[in-house]
Amino acid sequence: xxxxxxxxxxxxxxxxxxxxxxxxxxxxxxxxxxxxxxxxxxxxxxxxxxxxxxxxxxxxxxxxxxxxxxxxxxxxxxxxxxxxxxxxxxxxxxxxxxxxxxxxxxxxxxxxxxxxxxxxxxxxxxxxxxxxxxxxxxxxxxxxxxxxxxxxxxxxxxxxxxxxxxxxxxxxxxxxxxxxxxxxxxxxxxxxxxxxxxxxxxxxxxxxxxxxxxxxxxxxxxxxxxxxxxxxxxxxxxxxxxxxxxxxxxxxxxxxxxxxxxxxxxxxxxxxxxxxxxxxxxxxxxxxxxxxxxxxxxxxxxxxxxxxxxxxxxxxxxxxxxxxxxxxxxxxxxxxxxxxxxxxxxx
Amino acid sequence: xxxxxxxxxxxxxxxxxxxxxxxxxxxxxxxxxxxxxxxxxxxxxxxxxxxxxxxxxxxxxxxxxxxxxxxxxxxxxxxxxxxxxxxxxxxxxxxxxxxxxxxxxxxxxxxxxxxxxxxxxxxxxxxxxxxxxxxxxxxxxxxxxxxxxxxxxxxxxxxxxxxxxxxxxxxxxxxxxxxxxxxxxxxxxxxxxxxxxxxxxxxxxxxxxxxxxxxxxxxxxxxxxxxxxxxxxxxxxxxxxxxxxxxxxxxxxxxxxxxxxxxxxxxxxxxxxxxxxxxxx
Numbered sequence: 001x002x003x004x005x006x007x008x009x010x011x012x013x014x015x016x017x018x019x020x021x022x023x024x025x026x027x028x029x030x031x032x033x034x035x036x037x038x039x040x041x042x043x044x045x046x047x048x049x050x051x052x053x054x055x056x057x058x059x060x061x062x063x064x065x066x067x068x069x070x071x072x073x074x075x076x077x078x079x080x081x082x083x084x085x086x087x088x089x090x091x092x093x094x095x096x097x098x099x100x101x102x103x104x105x106x107x108x109x110x111x112x113x114x115x116x117x118x119x120x121x122x123x124x125x126x127x128x129x130x131x132x133x134x135x136x137x138x139x140x141x142x143x144x145x146x147x148x149x150x151x152x153x154x155x156x157x158x159x160x161x162x163x164x165x166x167x168x169x170x171x172x173x174x175x176x177x178x179x180x181x182x183x184x185x186x187x188x189x190x191x192x193x194x195x196x197x198x199x200x201x202x203x204x205x206x207x208x209x210x211x212x213x214x215x216x217x218x219x220x221x222x223x224x225x226x227x228x229x230x231x232x233x234x235x236x237x238x239x240x241x242x243x244x245x246x247x248x249x250x251x252x253x254x255x256x257x258x259x260x261x262x263x264x265x266x267x268x269x270x271x272x273x274x275x276x277x278x279x280x281x282x283x284x285x286x287x288x289x290x291x292x293x294x295x296x297x298x299x300x301x302x303x304x305x306x307x308x309x310x311x312x313x314x315x316x317x318x319x320x321x322x323x324x325x326x327x328x329x330x331x332x333x334x335x336x337x338x339x340x341x342x343x344x345x346x347x
Numbered sequence: 348x349x350x351x352x353x354x355x356x357x358x359x360x361x362x363x364x365x366x367x368x369x370x371x372x373x374x375x376x377x378x379x380x381x382x383x384x385x386x387x388x389x390x391x392x393x394x395x396x397x398x399x400x401x402x403x404x405x406x407x408x409x410x411x412x413x414x415x416x417x418x419x420x421x422x423x424x425x426x427x428x429x430x431x432x433x434x435x436x437x438x439x440x441x442x443x444x445x446x447x448x449x450x451x452x453x454x455x456x457x458x459x460x461x462x463x464x465x466x467x468x469x470x471x472x473x474x475x476x477x478x479x480x481x482x483x484x485x486x487x488x489x490x491x492x493x494x495x496x497x498x499x500x501x502x503x504x505x506x507x508x509x510x511x512x513x514x515x516x517x518x519x520x521x522x523x524x525x526x527x528x529x530x531x532x533x534x535x536x537x538x539x540x541x542x543x544x545x546x547x548x549x550x551x552x553x554x555x556x557x558x559x560x561x562x563x564x565x566x567x568x569x570x571x572x573x574x575x576x577x578x579x580x581x582x583x584x585x586x587x588x589x590x591x592x593x594x595x596x597x598x599x600x601x602x603x604x605x606x607x608x609x610x611x612x613x614x615x616x617x618x619x620x621x622x623x624x625x626x627x628x
Contacts, residue, residue: 064515065545145589223383223409228519230577246543255546265516265535314575315401315520316378 004190007051008165017042017089018093019178023127024089026060028053037091048093048161051137051149052306056236057091057098061105061122064233064258068118068243072251086119090178092129097142099154099304101132101236107298108239127174130155132191139307141320143198147305150191153254160191167191200322201305204327206295209288217329221322222283224315229260231319232286237294237302238264261285291323351420351446351478355486358418364444365414365551368406370399372493381406385498397422397454404428404525411442412627419443422450424462426471427567427602432611433473434602437528437566440473447471449479455574462570463582465489473605487600489591491584507552513578514551518543520572520582526565533557559585564593564611567602 007015017040019025025040028048036055040046054270055159069079090237106123109116136142142149156175159168167189170176194308203209232238242259245252259266267276294302299327358364363473371382372394379398383406384390404424410417421429426447432438447470450461465487470477495503521527534542534554542557543550559582566586573583594600596619597610610618 065547160370209606219413224406226519226522226575228517228518228522228575230519232594233515233517242544244540244544246545251466255545260517263535268531268535312577313381314523314577317380 004167004169004187005179005184006160006162006165006167006187007181007183007185012166013046015034015183016046017182018181019090019215021089021246026089026092028090037094040054040092048131050135050161051133052095052140052308053093053098054241054308054311056101056234057094057307058101058236058239059095059106060091060126061102061119062109062241062321066118066256067253069254070251071254074250084118085126086122088125088127090127094128094155095131095133095306096147096149096151096153097140097304098236099128099300100142100145100147101306102128104156104237104294104298104302104304105239107300112298112308118267127156127178128154129157129159129175132158132160133249134161136196139310139318139320140305141201141307142305143196144201144203144320145301145303145305150194150196156216161173162189162191201324202327203291203301203303203323204330205234206292206301208330209292209326210296212326212330213284213288215329217283217326218280218287221326222279225279225283225317226314227262227264227279227282228314229262230312230314232262232310233258234308236306236308237290248318261289279342287319287323287326307326348395348448348478350397351448351476352393354476354478355384355396355418355420355446356390358444359384364416364418365419366410367418367446368403368410369393369420370401370403372398379531383391383410391464395448397452398455400460400574401470402428402523402525402571404432405523405571406421407432407443407525408528411438416442416444418446420567421445421447421471421474422453423447423468423470424465425472427467427600428569429471430473430602430605431565431567431609432525433605434607435526445471445473447474447477449477449481460570461491461573462492462568465568465587467568467600467603472603485593487591491585492587492591495588496602500574507555508548510580511551511555512548514580515578516546516551516554517577519575519577523575524562525569525613526562526567527558533561549550555580555582555585557584559589561564563589563602564597564599564609565566566590595601614619 014115016025016027020040026037026045027040028035029038030047035049035053037053037057067082069081071077071079105201111117132151136149152171156172157168157170157179159166168179170179240259241256241263243256244256245254264274268274276285290303291301294300307320355367367384369382369384370379370393372379374392379394381403383402384393398399403419404425407417407419409437429445433440450469453460462473466484468484470481498506521532542553566588568586570583574582576582593610599607601609
């Protein structure tokens with residue numbers, strides 16, 4: 001059971017084209033050297049990156065801007081909820097870290113007290129066909145976050161690239177149904193098992209991170225940070241949003257829009273008080289949210305080790321490296337070392 | 348560079364400055380980043396060369412709040428930036444030691460940075476210790492702005508709309524700009540809500556135009572907004588268009604003359620009045 005099937009590269013193209021008849025198919029595209037998911041146009045060349053896709057899948061399930069209700073003058077401004085809709089879709093070529101991101105979003109939007117109906121519908125209509133990474137990119141560190149680049153957990157079906165095509169395998173009923181195709185040949189091959197390197201950005205436990213709450217290090221860490229919001233937008237597990245009304249000539253929409261804890265306006269309250277006015281407090285919030293708060297709330301730290309925050313940072317700062325640096329500080333503190341000299345060079 | 352490193356070491360040692368803001372090279376990767384240098388460290392990895400693109404002035408307000416005296420390494424354009432901050436009384440000169448270095452141009456993505464083409468001065472206009480060679484500069488050309496001006500309005504709109512549509516509203520441009528320091532940014536105001544927070548073309552256009560207009564006659568063209576933009580939106584074009592207008596109308600380039608009051612904050616009888624005379628058509 002659950003054997004791998006083989007498909008030639010040219011057949012993959014035909015297979016995916018055939019899928020577009022019933023499904024909305026999303027595949028990775030390379031645009032200006034960056035990989036990003038887009039809807040597949042039949043006939044376009046298919047290609048898959050060896051490793052992480054630059055733009056995360058978050059936008060597919062939790063869009064940047066999402067209308068949740070409409071209203072207009074004629075109906076006396078009463079709110080009409082927007083019904084979730086959309087044709088069934090398949091995402092082909094996502095990686096284990098993408099799946100981990102989706103699993104975390106499930107915890108936030110589906111398994112917590114308030115269920116997000118829009119997210120639930122986006123999730124329900126999507127089949128995930130994941131691809132096993134064949135290498136780790138410069139900023140990849142999923143092996144330090146409890147994942148492996150060739151894990152298939154959470155996928156409906158998985159595939160791996162081999163020299164003369166692909167090896168595919170259905171994992172859930174949904175996935176197996178999609179993979180019913182004449183192009184698949186039964187083979188004895190299995191994808192190569194690799195020894196993945198680990199230990200680049202090892203981090204301390206959530207409890208240890210919590211003990212750093214009042215440490216001076218946050219000021220050092222935020223000295224150079226711009227506190228722009230781009231790392232939170234690129235992050236597959238940053239799920240904060242704000243709700244706002246957008247009006248235009250007698251009608252309007254209530255929308256949810258991505259928000260970021262790195263922006264000063266995020267924590268400003270009625271009356272003008274701001275609980276996180278300093279960059280240090282905002283950097284602390286994001287760091288602890290990734291490594292500690294998420295674990296306390298959902299039982300899982302929310303860094304998947306994809307490294308996208310490093311790719312997008314305007315100052316090319318390495319957030320994972322900051323996490324590792326913080327861990328060093330925690331260790332030093334435990335050993336009772338003096339604080340001076342513990343400051344490593346700026347990440 | 349050696350002389351400057353020695354000077355900074357000396358200043359740190361005898362307590363004339365508490366910290367120095369400069370460029371640090373990571374020997375392992377060869378990357379150069381802004382960093383704070385302190386008394387108890389060697390300055391061996393402090394560098395100044397064509398990789399030092401970043402404007403350090405933006406970090407000054409945070410540092411002067413924490414330290415009494417801050418030394419800062421300045422290129423010509425960063426010096427202009429510092430002048431704009433001093434003129435607007437955001438920073439007090441008594442807290443700053445300006446270490447100017449004759450800039451030979453900086454490189455970005457493997458070629459000379461665009462901003463260097465219209466460089467106004469390679470040495471900071473305000474300086475306490477000067478290193479390297481000072482060069483005479485010509486008047487600006489604004490070649491890229493002129494290119495845009497030759498387009499028809501429809502072409503121009505398409506050009507910018509394509510870029511604006513990509514904006515994610517991360518506000519990196521605002522965060523890195525030394526001149527963007529409002530307590531509550533216009534984009535963050537709730538009541539009235541001037542700019543919608545969602546990343547869509549109409550709201551993004553509003554954001555970019557308002558951002559540019561707020562910098563008219565103040566922007567010292569350090570080019571940081573464009574450099575940090577994750578979506579590579581050519582924001583300097585907007586700033587340059589306004590810089591060109593200010594240069595043509597008032598003969599001023601912001602930040603080049605420390606004593607000068609910015610033209611848009613004073614009313615002068617001799618000011619040109621092209622709008623009322625209808626010459627602007």
